[in-house]
Amino acid sequence: MTTLNDFRLRLGADEYLPIMVGGMGVDISTADLALAACRLGGIGHLSDAMTPWVSDRKFKTHFTKTKSGRYKFNRDNIDKTKIKFNLDELYKATAKVVSAAVERKTGDGGLFINVMEKLTMGAAADTLGTRLKAALDEGIDGITLSAGLHNGTLKLIKDHPRFRDVKIGIIVSSVRALKIFIRSGKKLDRLPDYAIVEGPLAGGHLGFGEDWADYDLKKIVPEVLDYMRNEKLDIAVIPAGGIFTGTDGVEYIEMGCSAVQVATRFTVTEECGLPPQVKQQYFAASEEDIVVNSLSATGYLMRMLKNSPAIGANIKPQCEPLGYTLSSKGTCLYVDAYYATGNDKDGKKLPVKDKICICYHFSQHNVWTCGQNTYRLKDTTNKLPDGSYQMLTVEHVFNDYLYSENHEIKLPELPAAEAVQA
Ligand SMILES: Cc1cc2nc3c(=O)[nH]c(=O)nc-3n(C[C@H](O)[C@H](O)[C@H](O)COP(=O)(O)O)c2cc1C
DSSP: OOOGGGOOEEETTEEEOSEEEOOOTTTTSOHHHHHHHHHTTSEEEEEOTTHHHHHHHHHOOOHHHHHHHHTGGGTTOSOOTTOOOOHHHHHHHHHHHHHHHHTTOOSSSEEEEEEETTOOTTSHHHHHHHHHHHHHHTTOSEEEEESSOOTTHHHHHTTSTTTTTSEEEEEESSHHHHHHHHHHHHHTTOOOSEEEEEOTTOSEEOSSOTTGGGOOHHHHHHHHHHHHHHTTOOOEEEEESSOOSHHHHHHHHHHTOOOEEEOGGGGGBTTSSSOHHHHHHHHHOOGGGEEEESOBTTSSOEEEETTOTTTTOOOOOOTTTOOTTOOTTSOOHHHHHHHTOOBOTTSOBOOOOSOBOHHHHHHTTOOOBOOGGGGGGGGGSOBOTTSOBOOBOHHHHHHHHHHOOTTOOOOOOOOHHHHHHO
16 A cells, blocks of 8 residues: 655655655744654754744843843834844844754754745845845755745845755745746746645645635645646645645645645644643644634734633733834734723723734744644544643654555554553
């Protein structure tokens, strides 16, 4: 029987196992998670979301404190136009996060970074260019462009010495979006090496509107494959969103895809950056607990667990220390929603209903974004006598994808103590 292990993903001169673990910010797809996928011969992703914050937490740098101090005077000001990231500091933070991972890289796989256009940081093009340059300088193997059309992104790095050798891909949800990107690539004679086609069941932000449920990855992928064939484009097509078993993956590869991108099943691994108690929430979730809403300050729809602590919170906007979703004009949908929310009779701020401060709440792991199949995670592990679910490892989940037949999912070996009781 055919398994994912019967296929290889070829990008330029390099060959990988056909499993990409998608980028999950903020530091949900940690370096440990990405490096494990890479060691096993697949592709792992770092995320470029909030690298100054991630660097501070991991490497005891002080980027956030420094920025906060610089803009302390503005804390109570509704006008956030003055707040900018210092590009030198942003460069250093991204370089630190990337280089620390690149130094630890082992195996034949690829260490890529997911770079989001919607992370506008008060100066969209400048901050995007800075993050990309830092990742390239530090030796990242590949860049996956996400959360946006990236019409002008390639131009930002066209003079970088690694522009033609680094792997470049884009996440799209339609042929239309892909065409826009290809057009910008053609102008620079630099086409992407791969296109990730993300359907409506994915985690994180969705590339669809309110009618997301009307779309089906199984219908979008053939459209993209046809387009590639008709245009004679040699670009690997990689589907994502709801691919839960290795057999799901084989079905896409037999259609003409080159690999799969997966994420949800890795949210409950030891290497994933979510706190252990949050991973238990993911395991325990039922289908009714998973919602798609418009609470993200980016304006994109996002899928999350409906008991995410961020929902209905009312934290004061954190643009001075954080400010990752500020537009180039200094606006943020959460700032608007916060100041449009009144106080109760004791003068206390009411819950902010329309938006979430995703900077603050992602930094605290309070937005439990997840894929639609999160409710199936409980079927991928053992329930322990204390009622909790057994944590998995990247190696276990990766190999389960690689060798799964007939949609079967292999449960992990019970920990020694539980095995004796059983
Ligand atoms: C917890 C979580 C966080 C995510 N964060 C991001 C992100 O920051 N940027 C992005 O482009 N995609 C993000 N995604 C999407 C994944 O990279 C991936 O493409 C998708 O979830 C694959 O579908 P699956 O989760 O059903 O396997 C996230 C997914 C999850 C589950």
